[in-house]
Amino acid sequence: MTPMLGNTLEESLKIKNLNLRRKKIQYLMLIFLFVFVDGGWHYPLIGIFIPLFFILMLLIAFYKGRVSCGWFCPRGSLFEIIIKKISLNHERPKIFKDIRYRRLFFLIFSCLFLFFYLATTFDQISLIKTGRFFVYYYVTVTTLGIILGILFGERTFCLICLEGTILxxxxxxxxxxxxxxxxxxxxxxxxxCSLSLCIGDLVGKVERTVRNKDCLKCYQCLDSCPMHALRFK
Incomplete structure (x- = not known):
């Protein structure tokens, strides 16, 4: 076996192991999602953990980018494990790809978030009311994500997700x-790629590197490359 071939096989095995590890984490996150929604519906105080979890994702994003979306997001796990199997995979409208429309979605979702938060939890000191708001919010946006996922591909919602945009x-x-x-x-x-990022078209003429802030670092592209031409630095 030549050294180059050996390195290629070693890299392929490493990528497959990473994909397996990621899939195991996603199944755990999916179980957590169902337990959380059921528990939060009966015990609204559980909803307080949603903003705390998002703060944790923010901290990860400072160092690793949107890897938390690709590995640890319960909603994203639902999309990839279940919705992907039943998606109609219609072509995504351009509004989900155009940065101008994505900024508009962010503005609209932010305004709606603040409006309903102030409207439904006038007494912000009440943790139960605040927790209930976050449970309702999470269920609502997850439902929207399911609808978009069934129509246009499992992670379509991730392109306009309020939290995902910030990350x-x-x-x-x-x-x-x-x-x-x-x-x-x-x-x-x-x-x-669940977000339809095309690596080849993003390569610079001088530096053969891609810096895409939407990359979830799911390693699917590396695993699919027949030339083993991709790797994260």
Whole structure:
């Protein structure tokens, strides 16, 4: 076995192990989601953990980008494990890809979030009322995500997710992918990417690296590359 072939096989095995580890975590997050929603519906105080969990995701984003969306998000786990199997996979409308519309979605969702928070929890000191609001909010946006996922692909909602948008802003330059010269631009990376990011089209002319703040670092593109031309730096 040549050294190059040995390195390729070693990298492939490492990627498959990472994908397996990620899938196990996602199943745990899916179980957590169902337990959380059921428990929060009966015991609203549980909803307080939602903003605390988001703060944790923010801290991760400062160092690792949106990896928390790809690995630890309960809602994202639901989309990938269940919704992906029943999605109609219609072509995504351009409004989900255009940065201008995504900013508009962020503004609308932010205003709605603040309006309903102030309207439903006038007494912000009450943890139970605040917890109930976050439970209702989480169930509502998850339902919207399910509908969009069934129509346009499992993680369509992640492109306009309020929390995900904030995390993507913090992820600028945090996830760096190197694309080797043997990339043949076959498009496999885009086909398996739940956000339809095409690595080959994003490669700079001088520096063969990709810095995409929406990357969830799920390793699906690396696993699908027939030339083993991709790797995270």
């Amino acid at each position: 993507s802003w913090l992820s600028e330059g945090k996830v760096v992918m190197e694309v080797k010269e043997n990339c043949i631009k076959c498009g496999n990376c885009q086909k398996v």
